[in-house]
Amino acid sequence: MPAPQNVVAVIFDFDDTLTEDSTSRLLEHHGIDADSFWKRRVNALVEDGWDSALAWMYALLEETEPGKPLAGLSNAALRAFGAELDMYSGLPQLFHDLRSVTAGFGESKPTVEFYIVSGGLEEIIRGSSIANEFRAIRAGRLWENDRGVVSRIKNAVNYTGKTRYLFEINKGLLADEIEKPFAVNEHVAEADRRVPFENMIYVGDGLTDVPSFSLLKARGGLAFGVVDPARLSKARKAWEKLVAPERVKAVCEPKFGETDLLGRLLRLAVEDVCARIELRSQMP
Numbered sequence: 001m002p003a004p005q006n007v008v009a010v011i012f013d014f015d016d017t018l019t020e021d022s023t024s025r026l027l028e029h030h031g032i033d034a035d036s037f038w039k040r041r042v043n044a045l046v047e048d049g050w051d052s053a054l055a056w057m058y059a060l061l062e063e064t065e066p067g068k069p070l071a072g073l074s075n076a077a078l079r080a081f082g083a084e085l086d087m088y089s090g091l092p093q094l095f096h097d098l099r100s101v102t103a104g105f106g107e108s109k110p111t112v113e114f115y116i117v118s119g120g121l122e123e124i125i126r127g128s129s130i131a132n133e134f135r136a137i138r139a140g141r142l143w144e145n146d147r148g149v150v151s152r153i154k155n156a157v158n159y160t161g162k163t164r165y166l167f168e169i170n171k172g173l174l175a176d177e178i179e180k181p182f183a184v185n186e187h188v189a190e191a192d193r194r195v196p197f198e199n200m201i202y203v204g205d206g207l208t209d210v211p212s213f214s215l216l217k218a219r220g221g222l223a224f225g226v227v228d229p230a231r232l233s234k235a236r237k238a239w240e241k242l243v244a245p246e247r248v249k250a251v252c253e254p255k256f257g258e259t260d261l262l263g264r265l266l267r268l269a270v271e272d273v274c275a276r277i278e279l280r281s282q283m284p
């Protein structure tokens, strides 16, 4: 029997989408100049041929060596740091409101699930106050040595790496209790996929989100770009790179209350996907 395909998946980037950039905050918390970290050290590695995600994680790990500002950093410390982060306005109420939207659609019994796919550090996200809202969180992971200090890169998430997780959601392979890294390549007929791409809504702010925006655009999903207008140069870049080529439906401020533009659009988007699920279920 084909899958009921009545799940709405709302997928969020984390940094600069749900909260300020958590890696920069971590660096600054430990007295490291974040601007110079990104613009000088990480850029130098990238220019030397490093993948950008591996580059920043490597540069961060260098700071955990004895005598450096992050010496002794553990995954538990990252998680504790995540607990200190303030989420953007309208959270966590948004999650409750989006789940409530489904109540108006009885027949097809749609449900809403939330996911985070981030290039940032997974332990920080898991420590955050909203972590338990998500069916799965996938992001960068660091390995701890036998002294309990993070010292190796376990997982780096970049650009098209994010789309891999969208395919895992599509095939029903993404949940925190599931670790099947190779199963995503197995063939699954469209009708048997748990979450069709047209049931997906993606919210992100950065260039690492562009392949996800493009994938959803091509497959009938909805994508929303987020930008803080206080950071004008970034807003202009977002407009030129995201809206001009029509990759996203809109670029909004990261405010999620029911009277904020993005908050309203997301509530409508979930309602729209639920209505389409209901329509499909009633088709003879």
Ligand SMILES: [Mg+2]
Pocket (backbone or CB within 6 Å): 013, 014, 015, 016, 017, 204, 205, 206
């Ligand atoms: Mg981001």
